[in-house]
Amino acid sequence: MDTETIARERIDRLCDLAREATVAGEDARARNYVRRARRIAERNRLRLPREFTRFTCDSCDAYLRPGLNARVRTRDGHVVVTCDCGEQARYPYD
Amino acid sequence: MPLTPETLPRHELVGLDARVRAGANPDLLGIEGCVVTETTKTLGLQGADRVRHVPKEGTTFEFTLSSGEVVTVEGRRLVARPARRTEKSGDSKWR
Helix, strand or coil: CCHHHHHHHHHHHHHHHHHHHHHCCCHHHHHHHHHHHHHHHHHHCCCCCHHHHHCECCCCCCECCECCCEEEEECCCEEEEEECCCCEEEEECC | CCCCCCCHHHCCCCCCEEEEEEECCHHHCCCEEEEEEECCCEEEEECCCCEEEEECCCEEEEEECCCCCEEEEEHHHHCCCCCCHHHHCCCCCCC
């Protein structure tokens, strides 16, 4: 199997693992998984899945679980996600 | 077709159940648990009370895939930076 397919699968796996780790309260571990997924995408020049970009913090690499370590607010025309670290991310309704 | 025995040395190891089958260090024999961390030269296995770091070099690991298959890999084949392992390890010589 070619490298690109494996890299994509690794990113998906790490995304799931980061979510499970966050739910289990292992925040540091989840951060490491998120960082590794980003690194793999970078090395293989792959775009990160939308689910991944929306549910991770750009600033502290935390995997975001709304209600647990993130606040989600709907505003006029866009959604605002605030991480516990204070970083805000916005994305449009679509 | 995620994670088959052929792709295992190049795939994500975190999340798999692993066991130390043979190794240069007899104290490590039989350590088992879910892989939680990986560095260039070690794997961290989640034990009952703590994470045990096992060197890859000189150790033989047994990984259990989600399909139930058990794959034995020489740790030497896994020595690489975690993100680079996908590109580096060429043809698999799994047994």
